[in-house]
Amino acid sequence: MNVGSGMIRHLGRQRLSFGPAIPTGVSEAAGYPTVNGATNTPVQDIHRNGPPNGTPRNGTFTGPLANTRSMRECFEIRSTDAGGRLGELTVPRADVTVETPALLPVINPNLDTISPRRLADEFGAEILITNSYIIHGTEDVREEALANGLHDVLDFPGAIMTDSGSFQLAEYGEIDVTTEEILEFQHAIGSDIGTPVDIPTPPDVSRERAEAELETTQERLEAAEAVDTGEMLVTAPVQGSTYPDLRERAGRHADATDLDVFPVGAVVPLMNDYRYDDVVDAVTAAKRGLGADAPVHLFGAGHPMMFALAAAMGCDLFDSAAYALYARDDRYLTVRGTRNLDDLAYFPCSCPVCASYSPTEIRELPDRKREEALAAHNLHVTFAEIRRIKQAIRAGTLLELVEQRARSHPTMLDGYRTLLDHAAELERTDPVSKGAFFYTSHESARRPEVLRHHRRLDRLSVPDSLLLTEGDAPRGDEFDASWRVEPPFGPFPRALSKSYPLTAEVPDRTDRAAIAAAADGVTRLVESNPDTEFTLAHRGWPATIRDRLPARVELVDLTGE
Numbered sequence: 302m303n304v305g306s307g308m309i310r311h312l313g314r315q316r317l318s319f320g321p322a323i324p325t326g327v328s329e330a331a332g333y334p335t336v337n338g339a340t341n342t343p344v345q346d347i348h349r350n351g352p353p354n355g356t357p358r359n360g361t362f363t364g365p366l367a368n369t370r371s372m373r374e375c376f377e378i379r380s381t382d383a384g385g386r387l388g389e390l391t392v393p394r395a396d397v398t399v400e401t402p403a404l405l406p407v408i409n410p411n412l413d414t415i416s417p418r419r420l421a422d423e424f425g426a427e428i429l430i431t432n433s434y435i436i437h438g439t440e441d442v443r444e445e446a447l448a449n450g451l452h453d454v455l456d457f458p459g460a461i462m463t464d465s466g467s468f469q470l471a472e473y474g475e476i477d478v479t480t481e482e483i484l485e486f487q488h489a490i491g492s493d494i495g496t497p498v499d500i501p502t503p504p505d506v507s508r509e510r511a512e513a514e515l516e517t518t519q520e521r522l523e524a525a526e527a528v529d530t531g532e533m534l535v536t537a538p539v540q541g542s543t544y545p546d547l548r549e550r551a552g553r554h555a556d557a558t559d560l561d562v563f564p565v566g567a568v569v570p571l572m573n574d575y576r577y578d579d580v581v582d583a584v585t586a587a588k589r590g591l592g593a594d595a596p597v598h599l600f601g602a603g604h605p606m607m608f609a610l611a612a613a614m615g616c617d618l619f620d621s622a623a624y625a626l627y628a629r630d631d632r633y634l635t636v637r638g639t640r641n642l643d644d645l646a647y648f649p650c651s652c653p654v655c656a657s658y659s660p661t662e663i664r665e666l667p668d669r670k671r672e673e674a675l676a677a678h679n680l681h682v683t684f685a686e687i688r689r690i691k692q693a694i695r696a697g698t699l700l701e702l703v704e705q706r707a708r709s710h711p712t713m714l715d716g717y718r719t720l721l722d723h724a725a726e727l728e729r730t731d732p733v734s735k736g737a738f739f740y741t742s743h744e745s746a747r748r749p750e751v752l753r754h755h756r757r758l759d760r761l762s763v764p765d766s767l768l769l770t771e772g773d774a775p776r777g778d779e780f781d782a783s784w785r786v787e788p789p790f791g792p793f794p795r796a797l798s799k800s801y802p803l804t805a806e807v808p809d810r811t812d813r814a815a816i817a818a819a820a821d822g823v824t825r826l827v828e829s830n831p832d833t834e835f836t837l838a839h840r841g842w843p844a845t846i847r848d849r850l851p852a853r854v855e856l857v858d859l860t861g862e
């Protein structure tokens with residue numbers, strides 16, 4: 302071994318980045334949480350960082366969209382984890398505050414599998430969604446809704462959101478109401494959150510069509526702004542098909558209106574085709590355009606398997622028709638996918654339905670009863686996943702939950718890997734300190750915490766000669782300092798060993814992705830400190846990874862190759 306021969310000459314000890322008096326300064330200067338005073342201040346993080354893309358919220362637009370307000374009064378973010386957030390949506394017309402992420406069960410006004418009253422009492426639903434266009438077109442329901450109000454017709458005490466018929470427009474090509482008419486109707490029947498008639502442009506259409514339809518949608522949002530809707534909140538759907546730049550532009554336009562809630566529209570065809578990677582690209586693009594404080598609804602995201610992924614992107618509201626539609630076909634939802642009732646010998650669930658009945662007993666129920674039992678199970682699973690997500694955001698473990706869900710289906714894994722392509726965006730709202738970082742898959746190497754550590758390496762001061770080692774600190778004084786190297790983070794001063802995320806739990810049998818990420822960290826540190834001599838003592842890193850390191854790094858293999 303030739304560990305740093307000739308490096309004793311550097312005696313500039315005053316530049317050491319470790320030592321008894323320095324740790325706090327090191328962590329504060331570099332933006333690390335202090336060991337004992339670790340604070341979780343995500344909301345301040347958001348404010349400090351501004352909107353996701355740094356675009357000024359106001360002044361970007363001229364004409365009718367200029368001079369919009371600078372804050373959404375209806376939405377408040379309580380805490381964040383990755384891109385996910387716990388928030389409160391205030392719905393003034395219903396006089397309720399909905400905790401987000403929230404699930405909106407879809408109610409067909411003409412047939413309810415589970416009554417809205419039961420949704421509230423038994424499942425704790427704070428908000429639901431129904432279709433004003435169907436109500437508008439069904440004479441007896443319409444007259445009753447106009448006379449008594451939607452809350453009375455449905456018998457639901459929470460907030461009621463209404464869709465406009467855009468879905469029918471996409472399915473059947475035309476509808477017979479305008480944005481002004483349907484918003485006035487939604488207001489007249491007592492909806493709490495109304496929706497204009499946007500154009501849900503499907504995936505993969507020509508750019509010309511996507512642009513033309515987006516223009517129409519944007520005209521309708523401006524028309525919606527002009528409608529007197531009183532206290533009713535109004536949504537501003539974000540379209541743009543599978544063109545991320547159009548989604549971002551649409552998000553920026555919607556954000557500059559004075560509308561209140563922002564559904565990302567027309568992603569159902571993508572989800573039906575298991576194109577979760579494209580869903581992630583569409584949603585993250587829309588989010589880049591929207592302000593950080595905009596409540597985001599993922600329109601039509603009904604399967605609980607993908608809620609954690611969607612929440613990690615920063616979606617706050619989900620609607621589910623799946624619980625009822627799947628029940629009609631004897632399909633049983635789980636957070637790891639869908640099962641056919643006929644294939645189940647046991648129920649992998651402890652909800653009241655599954656605890657009371659065996660699969661055989663459910664199969665023997667009459668059609669209507671069986672559908673209701675399956676719908677109830679499907680709802681229990683769905684609401685339980687929402688609670689699990691909220692707890693994960695609180696505990697700072699949302700990405701670990703996403704990693705688990707990503708193992709349910711290869712296309713979910715594509716979705717998670719695509720989300721990690723946007724780690725820099727997630728990093729902006731990721732808390733500086735959490736309980737623990739668990740490295741549970743090689744995707745963990747691309748988490749925002751790793752990216753953040755690499756960025757902070759630029760801020761750490763280094764001595765003239767530095768040993769980076771996966772082994773113990775050397776006894777001699779050949780180097781001015783010795784830093785630890787831990788995959789996936791890479792190098793850090795020993796004084797930061799107890800700071801998040803460097804306290805990570807990482808498997809002893811590390812993987813290539815973690816080593817590659819550590820090497821990226823070494824490269825970053827070396828490149829930002831051209832005057833320092835670096836030696837890296839590693840435990841048998843593969844040659845293909847070693848070759849990516851700057852040539853001037855002296856390498857020592859601790860495994861004695």
Ligand SMILES: [Zn+2]
Binds near residue numbers: 652655656678679682
């Ligand atoms: Zn169950």
